[in-house]
Amino acid sequence: MTTLDPRPVILTGDRTTGPLHIGHYAGSLRNRLALQDSHRQFLLLADTQALTDNAHDPAKVRRNVLEVAMDYLAVGIDPAKSTICLQSHLPALAELSMLYLNFVTVARLERNPTIKDEIRQRGFGRDIPAGFLCYPAAQAADITGFRATVVPVGEDQAPLIEQTNEIVRRINAVAGQSILPEAQALIPEAGRLPGIDGRAKMSKSGGNAIALNASPDEIAAAVRAMFTDPGHLRVSDPGCVEGNVVFTYLDAFDPDRAEVEALKARYRVGGLGDTVIKRRLEGILQAMIAPIRARRAALAKDLGYVLSVVREGTERARERTEETKAQVIEALGLFRL
Known part of the structure; x- marks a missing residue:
């Protein structure tokens, strides 16, 4: 029993x-x-x-x-x-x-x-x-x-x-x-x-996912390629937060909720570039994945x-x-x- x-x-x-x-x-x-x-x-x-x-x-x-x-x-x-x-x-x-x-x-x-x-x-x-x-x-x-x-x-x-x-x-x-x-x-x-391309489903086979053992370069490339707001052409342009993959990921992984909401407000009125929010997200993902990647590499040897x-x-x-x-x-x- x-x-x-x-x-x-x-x-x-x-x-x-x-x-x-x-x-x-x-x-x-x-x-x-x-x-x-x-x-x-x-x-x-x-x-x-x-x-x-x-x-x-x-x-x-x-x-x-x-x-x-x-x-x-x-x-x-x-x-x-x-x-x-x-x-x-x-x-x-x-x-x-x-x-x-x-x-x-x-x-x-x-x-x-x-x-x-x-x-x-x-x-x-x-x-x-x-x-x-x-x-x-x-x-x-x-x-x-x-x-x-x-x-x-x-x-x-x-x-x-x-x-x-x-x-x-x-x-x-x-x-x-x-x-x-x-x-x-x-x-x-x-x-x-969603996948990094904005599609509804993240999928390894679809090429729109970030693996838990992704390298620093792979993480950086994925964040650079992320779908944001196609109408946000200049930093001064008002941007759309809804459907913006970078903000979706910040909602999921950024522990500073107040700062994320402040970034959303700035983005909506204009004056905040995609590069800024992508840089913030990349830093968060790099810090999150690095220890997972290291532990996984050790496990792969055993x-x-x-x-x-x-x-x-x-x-x-x-x-x-x-x-x-x-x-x-x-x-x-x-x-x-």
Whole structure:
């Protein structure tokens, strides 16, 4: 049996499709650091989920498992406080997914706003990988497998938590008891950062992200290239703050809120050049990323340690998820040998 721990349980994680970037840091990693003392936290290296739209390139998914794990450790995730685990090595999650698919319809999966939007973005049409369509059930298995009650997600992912709770309520109703807890979405205040080009989504593959291990030159080049206000041609011109990526990033990372608001006011009336605000942002990002980059470089020289963290965390996670699976099977009254 797992050790009793009264703290609320958090499940979070990332698809292993590439190293993480500052958008991940603003949107989730900072929250994870803040919560790892007050909560029992599981961080899932979601390699199985990554295959739902990367099955043509499993090598990409495999090689990024330790990349993401290194990012976790480099930003300060403590494996003594947070459990880092590998999704594909937790068979109970796959078994729960199969069970849960009997408690949801294809029509309901297709109506999920998050899934509908991502199908459109990827241009699947009707050629939707079945694993992708069934992802809400798989995520429900991930969340309930750890018996998580708190799930940090972006606002666009909230419908997935709603669907998880629908499945939980159906299973509890059939079982005649509250065998599974419902989960609450924890939506970060910062929200999703746009890419440096002003596009809605920051993406390593899209070339509009700043990696957590970016070099000083890469950071400087990225800030220079940032989208500001195309109508702000001269320093004396009034500028638009809304949609200006530099100010969006200052809102996310600059600790001096009063100074940021003062800069916004000057920019709006004219008299403040893009070079000034970009220089300020670059200094903040350089200072933030430098220690992360250094820790990550050290970890890259000791991959045996990184692998041991993932192995040990996966063992702990396997114990917990197997317990949950056994409880669900028992509660549903399935045949036991």
